[in-house]
Amino acid sequence: MLCAVYKSKKKPDTYLYLPKRDFFDDVPKPLMDMFGTPKFVMLINLATKTQLALADINKVKEELSDKGFYLQLPPPTENLLDEFKKQNGVERD
Template identity: 40%
Template sequence: MHAYVYRSQRKADTYVFLAERDGFERLPESLRMQLAPLQFVFDLALTPTRSLARANPAEVRENLATRGFHLQFPPTLGTDPMHEDWGTDA
């Protein structure tokens, strides 16, 4: 399976994977309006052995097969970074 990856220029660190190059009609209109404009970043082959930095490749393949698109949102911080020990006495 092949995926075409686009970056939202409106929402930071938000990416759209499409099953078809420039297949924006697969995105619901409301979602398209929230994320547009979308800039093409790269295309990749989603093989069963492929790993992705922030997404489960099996989930991406499933979403592409059933919906024609997959959304990758920015990572969320699991903990508050202000509660870490920064090695200071302050």
């Protein structure tokens, strides 16, 4: 299963996976508006992969089959101040 990967120019570290290159018909318009003009990054053969760097390969395959696309969002940023307070027993305001 080949898959085309696109990077968002509007949202950092946000990627869109499609089963066909340049076929955006299954992606909802509000999502495309938020994503911005997609920048092609690469083609991946999911059949030869056992894992992906930041996405669950089985979920990617499932959503490509079910929805016609997969949206990879960046991992949530950790709040270092909250983490420091938690580790040092400081109560939140």
